Amino acid sequence: MSRSDIFILMIIIPLTFFQSVRGKNCVCDLKNSDPAFPxxxxxxxxxxxxxxxxxxxxxxxxxxxxxxxxxxxxxxxxxxxxxxxxxxxxxxxxxxxxxxxxxxxxxxxxxxxxxxxxxxxxxxxxxxxxxxxxxxxxxxxxxxxxFDNMQMIKKDRENQRVKRGLEECKNKLKATLPPPTVLPGRCGLGQMVSVAGPRTSSLTAYSTSYSYGAWGRDVKPARGDENKYWLVVLSNSNVYGHFVRQYGTLSTLLLGIGPKDTYISGSNPTTNTIQGSNMVVYANALYYNCYNTYSVCQFNMTTRAVSTVALPSDTGYNNKFPFAHLGTTYSYTDMDFTTDESGVYVIYATTSNFGNVIITKVETSNPPVLGQTWTTSLHKKTATNTFMVCGVLYATRYLDKETEQIFYSYDTETKKERFDLKINIKKMKTNIEYLNYDPRDRLLYIYSDAYILTYELVFQ
Known part of the structure; x- marks a missing residue:
């Protein structure tokens, strides 16, 4: 009950009227029959x-x-x-x-x-x-x-009880449908049933300075680098980045101890600058959208050499087909790099495919080469993120400030797609700017409004 409610109640409390006549004027004395409100x-x-x-x-x-x-x-x-x-x-x-x-x-x-x-x-x-x-x-x-003589609090509690009952009914009607079962011959994981977590939740050493970024582990690390973690923040306009920060362990990353910075270029934005937050590290190389082009960049973090391969010329870039929802768009997320058990993929959209999602395998040679491609009927701007598990593409969408939902899947083996998945992710912050699956630990690595988080994928 707010103060304004209480003041209203004070006005309508019982009053006793006493009327008397003094000369030609009628005078009324009002006396409050209830004690004064404290x-x-x-x-x-x-x-x-x-x-x-x-x-x-x-x-x-x-x-x-x-x-x-x-x-x-x-x-x-x-x-x-x-x-x-x-x-x-x-x-x-x-x-x-x-x-x-x-x-x-x-x-x-x-x-x-x-x-x-x-x-x-x-x-x-x-x-x-x-x-x-x-x-x-x-x-x-x-x-x-x-002092609530009109029983407003009691009625409000009853309204809340009814609302909770309605929400329970809605949740039962929205019962989660099972996603596709991955064939045992491919990964042996079975059916994804839920997303648990967050398992890890922390601000980076940059605090809340940069709301766009990415982080995770090398999916195919060199011997001795199995425990290393990498972090990239988009330090220029939430769009561009020009260096990769590496930590020896997860604890040193969370505590901000002993980072090693590897620079792609001296400043940004310029040639080979990172554009957008959707990137991955595979076999000591960072894969990302090259600055101001429709090309895939491969940055070797040891030699600092950059190799590129161009996507189709009608590929969306520079914010043409970003991830989005009704409330906002995620700037310069035209290309989404993902990893699964078989390697690296790039997710993008073209005008010839009407802005719908295309999946292309990236062969991680030097320079990289584009491999097999699959076209889908998922319009890219209806999703907020994508990730791959065992050759199956999953897409998420924004439900509200507290919930993100995995709603779509495309199986590259059977070429079957579904729009009826309802696997919810409980969010710590409003927006998820980066999301990727690591097959080494079966965790989702998420960058959400300057926070870094991990979630566990639960399989049947």
């Missing part, structure tokens, strides 16, 4: 509520998640180093060095544990304080409800 109590509740909201924020909760994840990754790395040390047979040549590395990792773990204990202690105190304040607010609002 406005100071409502003001106190509003103040306490505002203070709670200021103290308990998503950033604080994210801080705890980051510390826990960092600790988990550090312990895992320590276990791996201990195993390596146990297997070493070098007559103690490197034993001292290995022990020193382990000693440093112990120190880092102790530091993380200290920070974690301090954070948890602060949360316990905050939780106890908030619980007491909520009880006081609940009791006060119960007292104030006695």
């Amino acid at each position: 406005e100071h109590k409502l003001t106190k509740v509003e103040t306490t509520s505002r203070q709670c909201i200021e103290r308990i924020t998503s950033e604080r909760i994210t801080e705890l998640d980051r510390l826990l994840l960092g600790l988990q990754q550090r312990i895992k790395q320590l276990e791996e180093n201990v195993v390596v040390l146990e297997k070493e047979d070098d007559t103690n040549l490197y034993g001292a060095v290995s022990l020193r590395i382990i000693e440093l990792e112990f120190a880092e773990i102790q530091d993380l544990l200290k920070k974690l204990n301090e954070t948890i202690g602060n949360y316990h105190h905050l939780n106890a304080q908030a619980a007491t304040q909520l009880e006081d607010m609940k009791d006060t609002m119960g007292e104030l409800e006695e």
Whole structure:
């Protein structure tokens, strides 16, 4: 019940009229038969509520998640180093060095544990304080409800109950239909049944500076690079980027420790600049839409050499066929690079195919070569993102600020497409600017309004 509701109620409370005649004038005395409304109590509740909201924020909760994840990754790395040390047979040549590395990792773990204990202690105190304040607010609002003579609060609660019942009915009518079953001979995963998560959720070291970007792992890493992660932010107008940032582990990425930057060019936008947020890393090469062209760029992150291959000349680029929904378009997402168990694909649209999605396999030679192509009847601007799993293309759409939905699939083996999938993704932020599937861990890597997240694909 808002303050305006309460003030209205004060106007319609019972009044007693006393009429008397003084000379030729008729005078009425009004007396309130109810006690005065305790406005100071409502003001106190509003103040306490505002203070709670200021103290308990998503950033604080994210801080705890980051510390826990960092600790988990550090312990895992320590276990791996201990195993390596146990297997070493070098007559103690490197034993001292290995022990020193382990000693440093112990120190880092102790530091993380200290920070974690301090954070948890602060949360316990905050939780106890908030619980007491909520009880006081609940009791006060119960007292104030006695002034609701028109029973507006009771009627509002009944309306909310009816609305919840209607939503439950709608959800039952929108029961999720099963997506296509992947044949055992191809990947053996079976039917995708849901998307769980997020499993990871964090701001990058850039905080909220850049709302467009991409991140993930090398789908086909070189030996020794299996734990590396990469990050690209579009630092110029949410459209262009010119370097790749790499981290040794997930925990170092989340904590922003020890990045290695590899520059494609000295500035942007210029030749070979990254254009749009839909890119992937495969076999130590970044695949992306070249600046101001309808070409695929392959950037070797070791040699820094760039190779290109052109798509059909009527391919949409420079924001002609971007991903979109009724509320917005995702700038310069004309080309979407995806990975699955078999390699790299590029998803795009052409005028000759009426703006509908086309799938082309990218052969990852140097220079890259365009492989087999499939045409679909999915109009690209009706989707917000795409990804591939075991040769099946999936497309997502925007439902509301909290939900993204996988609604479409195209099987490159059978050439069958469906528009009736209803697999929901629970979002942390409003928009998903980047989404890709990693077959190594079967996770979706998402960049959403400056946040990086992972979701688990659940198969039957």
